[in-house]
Every structure is written in structure tokens, then in C-alpha cells.
Amino acid sequence: xxxxxxxARFLAVAAGYAIAFVAWRHVMPSSLLSPWFVVVAMICxxxxxxxxxxxxxxxxxxxxxxxxxxxxxxxxxxxxxxxxFGRLLxxxxxxxxxMDVYLRNxxxxxxxxxxxxxxxEASHLVxxxxxxxxxxxxxxxxxxxxxxxxxxxxxxxxVYPIMHLRLTRHRLERLAAKRSLRPSAPxxxxxxx
Numbered sequence: 001x002x003x004x005x006x007x008a009r010f011l012a013v014a015a016g017y018a019i020a021f022v023a024w025r026h027v028m029p030s031s032l033l034s035p036w037f038v039v040v041a042m043i044c045x046x047x048x049x050x051x052x053x054x055x056x057x058x059x060x061x062x063x064x065x066x067x068x069x070x071x072x073x074x075x076x077x078x079x080x081x082x083x084x085f086g087r088l089l090x091x092x093x094x095x096x097x098x099m100d101v102y103l104r105n106x107x108x109x110x111x112x113x114x115x116x117x118x119x120x121e122a123s124h125l126v127x128x129x130x131x132x133x134x135x136x137x138x139x140x141x142x143x144x145x146x147x148x149x150x151x152x153x154x155x156x157x158x159v160y161p162i163m164h165l166r167l168t169r170h171r172l173e174r175l176a177a178k179r180s181l182r183p184s185a186p187x188x189x190x191x192x193x
Contacts, residue, residue, distance in 0.1 A: 006054035013051045035146040049123035058122040086164045110176040121165040128158035
């Protein structure tokens with residue numbers, strides 16, 4: 001995508017969010033501390049981060065970038081249903097949320113898809129971190145029902161996608177490593193005697 005088009009799309013989405021926010025505040029003047037507002041803001045942030053990817057591809061913090069063996073071999077992800085969550089994402093219309101994380105050109109596409117997977121993971125991580133102080137606020141205020149709903153939203157919208165994206169990045173890295181180890185076919189035939 002041309003940089004001007006990417007910026008135009010990003011600014012149009014940001015302006016749309018701003019207009020929707022002002023209209024919402026005018027029509028339904030409720031608190032910005034409403035759990036519903038926080039969930040909608042979290043989803044809007046993810047949408048804005050997705051639109052911003054052609055401009056700036058965010059990355060995971062260096063300390064969290066490496067996928068540890070325990071994440072993929074320890075059994076925790078399987079026990080909490082991450083592979084099932086991944087199948088749900090791939091086999092339903094939910095896959096349309098981010099088509100950039102799928103291989104389009106076979107194994108030649110692994111570097112691009114790896115970067116897209118990491119950017120999506122980083123977006124969910126930032127969204128989760130931005131909501132965490134609100135969760136602390138609810139806990140300190142003993143607002144257990146809203147905290148339970150926000151925790152569920154946080155798990156479904158951020159935590160499970162992060163775990164799924166890490167698992168997918170691991171599989172992609174293994175696939176790319178196998179591909180690089182495979183001997184390439186000769187490009188020319190040896191002269192016959």
C-alpha cells in the first residue's frame with residue numbers, strides 16, 4: 001500500500017472513531033468508566049492498530065518476543081484450549097478480522113506473515129496492558145461483577161489471541177527452518193559425457 005494511502009486510511013479510521021465517540025457522548029452521556037465503554041475502546045484500539053500496520057509495524061518487546069519451549073511443549077496451551085480457539089478463528093468468519101496472518105504465496109511468504117503475526121500479537125498485548133489499570137480500579141472499588149465481565153472480555157479479546165498468535169508464530173518459525181534446511185534443487189544439469 002502506498003504510504004499516502006496508508007496514512008489516509010489511518011486518519012479516516014481515527015476520525016471516524018472520534019466522530020463516533022463525540023456522537024455517543026452526545027446521545028448517551030454515560031461514564032467513560034463504564035465497562036461497556038472500556039470494551040468498545042479496547043476493540044477500537046485493536047482496529048486502529050491494524051489500520052496503522054502499513055505505517056508502523058509494532059513489535060513485541062524484546063523480552064517477550066522469544067517463544068519459550070514451555071509455551072508450546074508444556075501442555076498449558078492445550079489444557080486451556082488454545083488450539084481449539086485457533087481452529088475457531090481459522091474455520092469461521094472470524095478469520096476475516098485479519099487476513100494478513102495467512103500464507104498467500106506458500107512458504108515464500110513466511111517472513112511477511114511472521115511480521116504480521118508479531119504485530120497482531122503486540123497489538124493485543126498493548127490493548128491488554130491499557131485495560132489492566134481499569135481492572136485494578138474495579139478491584140479496588142470491589143466492583144466484582146464488572147471486573148468478572150472485563151476479565152472475560154480481556155481473555156477472549158486479548159489473552160487467547162496472544163497465546164494463539166505465539167503458537168502460530170512458533171509453527172511458522174519451525175516451517176521456515178525446515179524450508180531453509182531443505183537442499184535446493186539444482187538449477188542446471190551437469191554436462192553429459
